[in-house]
Amino acid sequence: MSVVLQIKAATAKAIEQLYGVNLAPETVLVNATKTEFEGDYTIVLFAFVKQLKKSPDALGEELGSFLVKEQPHLFSGYNVIKGFLNLVLSDDFCSAFVSGQYQNPKFGFAEEGQEKVMVEYSSPNTNKPLHLGHLRNNFLGWSIAEILKHTGHEIVKTCIVNDRGIHICKSMIAWQRYANGATPESTGIKGDHFVGDYYVKFENELKAQAEPIIDAAVAGDFSSFEAKDLPKLTALQKVYTTEKDGPKKEAAIKAYEEIRELARNATPVMKEAQHMLLQWEKGDETVISLWQRMNSWVYAGFDETYQKIGSDFDKVYYESNTYLLGKDLVEEGLAKHVFFQKEDGSVWIDLTADGLDEKIVRRKDGTSVYITQDIGLAEQKQKEFNAAQSIYVVGDEQNYHFKVLKLICQKLGLPSADGIFHLSYGMVELPSGKMKSREGTVVDADDLVADMIAIARQKTEELGKVKDFTETELQELYEIIGIGALKFFLLRVDPKKKMIFNPEESIEFNGFTGPFIQYTHARIKSILRKQEQITDLAGTANLPLLPLERTLAIELEQFPAILEEAAREHDPSKVAIYVFNVSKTFSSFYAEHSIANAESEAKKQFRLQLAALTAQVIKTAMHVLGIRVPERM
RNA sequence: GGACCGGUAGCUCAGCUGGAUAGAGCAGCUGCCUUCUAAGCAGCAGGUCAUUGGUUCGAAUCCAAUCCGGUUCACCA
16 A cells, blocks of 8 residues: 555544544545655645644644554654644655565556456558657557556557548559559558658649639639539639628638538549549459558558557457448437437437537438447447457547547447547647648658657767667667657657647757656666675664655655556556656765765665666656666666 | 637646645756766746636635637538
């Protein structure tokens, strides 16, 4: 049990014995004591004052002396200042904790046997390579899975690959038109980038073809459009021309955008792509074989990237296999009157009672929509793995979608419904705003990883500390540091918040960064390497401790509670902030006090234990963030 | 327009289940390598916690209103 929980329990018990009042331990507010006061943990007394009819000072005195008397092993002193009871943990308790845990490689882990959790993350499209936003997703997903593992959960990591649809056909069309049979092998371009390049070529061609159609439409010439679009176009064109210089300029812009959308769909290339999608759905052999071929290029590219950044999956779903799921559930929902049918045959759910809107679940032509596939996949996952919880790591632009998904699943009575949790994360933006592929500001994942490794190389060479490393060892070290810096940078902020990435200022290696923590680990390992074995002298038991030794030990003790908190809140940044603080405390300690030349042999042994435990905690904490720590750097 | 999210130091972020004088890192300025790795340490400076009102012993934290920014409300995925 953590110290904080022990304090809460002890306080509740003390209040019962002193005043005969029963309190739940959770209601006791325990904080870390502010540095300007003496003590380690502080009980805030105001909450009990009224109930116990005591002044805060009197209560603090009585409680403090009682706790110290009853729990001499835990507390060695107390003081009361303005309604705060500051408790001093005993040196014995701190040193016993360190001695007891420094050889425990599983310190921080909870017992196994917690419920099974599925984590779906990464979920790429096969028409484009991964970018910075995907990196945040991948790092978050991997980390939250690992954190849950360490808090005792069985984990199934999954990925749903969006491998079909109009966007894939776009790349295919462009390849047919422009590639002349070129392949990743023949060009030496990584497969996902190769296919992505053709997607861009398609978009360029589409834009070129759409422009004259838009211009004509704006001028009232609709000859490129099909008859069914004409009424709508006429209306839009009217809005645009009458409002573009008037007070309702926004309406004009919106009208223009809709005209553009219609024009894009009226282009010959777009029609080709749409035709190809139909062929694909019919199972046309040439289309399918091209599709398989191009996707295989993409997968080879993704595999390389995943390998590099450490993403892995226990089960991969492909949308080409799952996009028809959910159809039975529509029938079921209709039978249960969860859904209703409109006159045109389309099927809907009314969520207005839940504060949302009506949502379509099946088109009038009988095909299912995105959300229907997701409901079907949720059911499929439940049948296959029966996890109690299902976490979806998906950007916050889909908050509404997941709210709807969970509601529908609940209304359908799917067993997995209550376990659906959308781990929503904010977009990664540039100082200039969102990344836009049209403006070429998308930060490519492979490029960024390569840049980080190159910077790690440059900095390492400047410092010149590892000249005896082999080329293989150096390469590994650069990757550990470069990718570590990148992962830490993306994981150290609250997932829910959008974050700014400035490509001009490259990711730091000093301060609140991965490399600083890795460096702290390497320094500890360097000391431990030079020492004989740590001998667990009984003499470490009654040592008076210095403030920094106490601070460090107390901070290390909090590690299991931090992992629990990170798991509960689905927030790896809690771990990142914690491990940075531990590293900072150790660095201060390291600068102030010598370990190898400690005042006494017992002190030296204790400090070695403390250092070993610190390294252990750093390693484990960084591991759950997906970051390796080097022995030397 | 409805719903949701955010606004804390020059910049990037903690702190938000109410608790002491609001914390880090970066950038700026001072010091510190003949002793365990200076990717480090110690210090200085930097704040109307968007604004206004409310709740209370106590508000960055809770409530209301306002301002600013974002996302979303497709027979797209």
